[in-house]
Amino acid sequence: MAILQLGVLALVVIAGTALVLTRDVRSQSIVLSLFGLILALMFMVFQAPDVALSQIVVGAVGLPLMVLLAIAKLRRDHQELEQEHKRKGRT
């Protein structure tokens, strides 16, 4: 049994490190979702089903979704800015 718990902790370490070291924000939101799932798994393994449920809905779905939306917004803003620059460049 002990191996299960220790293994999950190791997974958490790996996923957390990966999340920080992923510098591209779009792939990072995928890693975030993964990290959320692994945390939920950790809560399950450590006998905390209530927390696991909370973590699944928030950490693996809710939060990555908001991150994706924010990234989409940033990209759109970026494109608009570039277009504006081009327009200014022409005139």
Add this chain to the structure above:
Amino acid sequence: MHRPRLVLFFAGAMGFVCLFVFGFTPLRHPRDIRNRYAQQINTRTFAERNITDAVSAVNFDYRGFDTLGEEFILFVSVLGSLLLLRMEAERKEGILMDAAERSRDLGASDAMGLWILAMVAPKLVFGIYIVTHGQLTPGGGFQGGVILATAALIIYCGKGFPIFRKMLSHSAIEILEALGAGGFVAIGMLAFLWHRPFLTNVLPLGKAHELTSGGTIALISLATGLEVSAGFVLLLYAFLQETLTERGED
């Protein structure tokens, strides 16, 4: 780049490692002292509150006041996000739609509508189930609330933002959110009628293993569910609006 900053940080991190080593070693106290809070809750929950999920008992009764504070953190963060994103929201009505969305928007077939209903309905049922069974099985207002909020997401995915906006009135959700937050406080104030301290569980505790068990616990769970789901929908709303609307004049 930022070499001084990194040097500073690594010096700090080394120190931190030492602190962790010194701070984490002991656990000197006997086990029954370290375990007493857990033991008290585990032995008393069923006897005192007639409910089977000790976590919900702590959340909504023994330490309900913490949950009140946490709920207001959520409330305030949602208000703050709305505040920050308001400029865009007020200014623009022009909504960007890609082609697929537009076609969906123009003539959404009944079959499509049915399909979405088929997706949303189970979500709603599941969310409400989780909210209301918090005192019996894992779950409760927080988890169920987020599940309910994802039902709104399905509407958006299936129907696009314009329909989403039409179906869910922004101000109505704002009122629901305030109702959830205020409802928690109001339930806590019920105790004043009996001259008992704030948040005392004054309602009949009901029969164990049933939905009505736990007195105010179920009610607080409901209020929390309302607050959390409305809060998350508002966040979704704000971010969608921000993402899908055109850049205005600054």
Add this chain to the structure above:
Amino acid sequence: MQMAALPVVIPLIVAAFLAGAGDFLHRRALDVIALATSASVLGICIDLLSLSRRAPIVYWLGGWQPSPQSHFPVGICFAIDPFGAGLAALVSLLVLAAFTFSWSYFESIKSLYHALMLAFLAAMCGLCLTGDLFNLFVWFELMTAAGVALCGYKSEESQSLQGALNFAVTNTIAAFLSLAGIALLYAETGSLNMAEVGSTLATSSPGTPFLAVAFLFVVAGFLVKSACFPFHFWLADAHAVAPTPVCILFSGVMVELGLYAVARIYWVIFAGSPQQLHHGVRTIFMIMGALTALLGALFCYGQRHLKRLLAFSTMSHLGLMLLGFALLAPAALGGTAIYLLGHGLIKASLFIGAGILLHRFGSVDEYDIGRTGRHAIPIGLMMILGAWGLAGLPPFATYFGEDQMERIAAAQHLGWYPPIFIVVEAMTAAAVLRFTGRVFFDLGHARSNVTSGAPHIHMKVETHGKHSRVPAFMWIPMALLLVGAMLVAFPLRHPAEHYARQFQNPKIYGSAVLQITQSQAAAGPKLHDENPDESPSTFWSRIAVLLAMLGVASLGLFTRSRVASLPKVLAIAASAPLRFLRPLQSGRVGDYVAWFAFGIAAYGAAMLLLLR
């Protein structure tokens, strides 16, 4: 006794109501409701203060008082003593002042401003009154969330966003470290009630290194909130950009609440620790206090933006309060409390002054307003009074508090205390005087080179209405707060020491919370209990502050005059360290977080070395 919960409950339910009904309420109605709420909270807090004079009021939320057999607290309690209630009263008074200032003039988006301010009020009151460790953390977090939202209130300004971001990131990270500290204490003692944790740690100590680390972790969040060196960077960024009513609360109480929480945690949880820990904490806080005070004063004098100037002044005065706390003597703590009250009121008044300037002239920059400032001389006179108070001169409450701290320091043979007090008070007051002299009295036409390199931040006007005059709703609270800062010391000066003794005695607190007899409760450390009346008078140090203040202020005003070449040399000497230090305040959140890691590690290492 249901009243005890109301300072938190009333603002929360009203905030929820306003957020929901905001669309249907007229602006005036919002203002009236918010004013009535904060006024009633003020009344309740003053009542609680008078009721808790003899013994702490203990109020078990949810009715979960410990059973007579086990004495173990499973619920959360409010443990209200005069310090907590008094601070909550100060909080609600300043919220009242802020709402008065913003009466119908301040831009409000629907009801968001009112709802957020009331949630902020509730969080600060909860922080003052609670007796539970995790609950303390919850209110702290609510305070941060509301503070961040209010700080970014003018989200159309880039600097507001930057201030809010730096505020949010530094404070959140520090709060996580506090949470980790709470987890450590919980793992060791199996309780979250502060009195219970304290008595468990006192009966069998898990070793001083553990206690030192746990203490440092738990207070980390509060040290960042109270802007101690080197965790202070966020403060100026956030205070400079927040709307005026919010600044009143940030500088007047929020920052000080961090210190209050540190003191509370120290005296309830760690009071029974071995004597070396007390020695370590004393040394660490003296170093921290001195650095915070001096650096704050230097930066304060080097600013041209009034709000930023006042923010750094708050930082340096907080350093002085840290020094007062570090003396670990009841008389000094009483003095610190009086100082805190006086400083909060004066600082709130000065920030209202800044708000008036922004309303009247559309700027708070020393060089932007120009000669038009002459049209608001009464405001200038009030600001001079405020500077007088910052200098710790009578009859302001800061004088009485400062006097007490300095006397105790003398009794403990700490000869370096008075010079620090003199330098800090003279410089911060001189900065305000210099600003006032230039803006309102048209003195000193040349720019001072002390301020070269200070950021020039363009602010947008935040108020409606005629800008050609100052509405009574703005200047009346400013004047009243100043009067309050003069009068507040007289009724509280003598009881303060008694309250401090109560605050520092874990026996009184513990026996009240856990419902056991005082002999069963854990004892506190041996106090440094000097009698302040035996120390020499501080008359000459006040004279020195007065002279230094005038001197430094004129130095800043008349640097370039052809006659005085000595001031010129002095001014250049003063601006040299600033030029060297300014880049530290870089505005980049990554730097701030690196400083946080370094600072915690350095203080921790120092503490562990001192324990050996």
Add this chain to the structure above:
Amino acid sequence: MANAFTYAGYATAAWLFLIGLYGVVTSRHLVHLCLSLTVIQASTYVLFTVIGYRQGLPAPIFTDGIKPGAAAVDPVVQALMLTDIVVEATVVALLLAITVRIHRRAGTADPNSVNIMQG
């Protein structure tokens, strides 16, 4: 044996805290910074989880076959975490909102180039 878990958990928590801090310090994108914050926060979850864990004991839900009042893992820390998870998501949302606004204002989401105030 219980201590072995505790130490492994402590080490995990410490690592997550430091690596998250590293992420914040070196971050070049505000979204990355927000996500590094969630890693720091996860360290407190790990800490609480291992503190509340009792080897061999069931979850504190007294339904199928577990007698009410029987020994179980610590429900208190679970309650503390549960609320925290939902709340912190909204706090991150608040930070993301700030990010979006900053990007809109400054045209960049690099925290190092957002410095109007200096000195």
